[in-house]
Amino acid sequence: DRLRQILASAGAHTPAQPCAERKVYSAERLRQAIADGELINHYQPKVELASGVVTGIETLVRWQHPQDGLIFPDLFIPTAEESGLINELTRSVLRTALRHARAWRDDGLPLQVAVNVSMDNLVSLDFPDFVERAVSEAGIAASGLLLEVTESRLMKDPLTPLEVLARLRLKRIGLSIDDFGTGHSSLAQLRDIPFSELKVDRGFVHGAWRDASLRAILEASLGMARQLGMKTVAEGVEDREDWDFLRTIGCELAQGWFISKALPPEQIPDWIADWEV
Ligand code: C2E
Ligand code: CA
């Protein structure tokens, strides 16, 4: 029962806020939404545990639907992946994120901006060149961009994604292995790809301070990441206990509702100015 509980919480992807209804949107409607600019980027801060400094920010896409309101990605990313629209979606999210990163930097806020990429983005061999061009056109250093990679399903051809990731890394783009510990985000990937960051899934983070099994998995993941020279990040930091515990065990970065939910870009500078732990 305990095991089932852990697996359930690790795999759970509860939306950050309840959606009005679990409606399924067609690929055609989504294509139109991308074309009409209905997809918008929200941003969740990544904070250094030792200093409290905001060093980065993660892009979380939302669909501002004219009738249905703000729609969370779990309701349309799967459709985007199945229909092939994910390529257009990612490229548009990434360009917007780089534009915001540039504006913040010009405002005196140098933040590493993170963008989620799906495995389906990594089957096009021209993706690294697209990213490199987008970064340089935005006037951002390659290391100012981090791609968070989630492997949500098994790949028919795992070799192309490996090559694409290796090429991105050679271009000095940051690579994070997201949701570590769940799904197919696995040890095998760590051997082959020079990820620069490991992000432990929130299922192993929130409440780990009072749960010996979660704590063991969390600490082992962080230890391994450190030995591989990767930056360590914990997501799902929901309360003061989570924050204090992660500090104690030397995790570098934290993200979660204890710090902030994802915010519209225009709120970021004020939020950072007001933030204190
Ligand atoms: P993720 O990359 O693991 O992002 C973290 C999710 O957890 C976000 O949900 C975030 O709002 C939520 N979250 C943040 N802090 C907390 C916390 O303290 N507690 C809890 N319970 N949840 C927290 P969101 O925005 O609904 O995104 C869901 C997933 O959709 C993301 O999971 C990511 O895999 C995917 N996604 C989001 N934007 C994009 C995108 O532009 N492209 C792709 N391919 N996937 C995206
Ligand atoms: Ca992510």
Ligand code: CA
């Ligand atoms: Ca994650």
Ligand code: CA
């Ligand atoms: Ca997750």
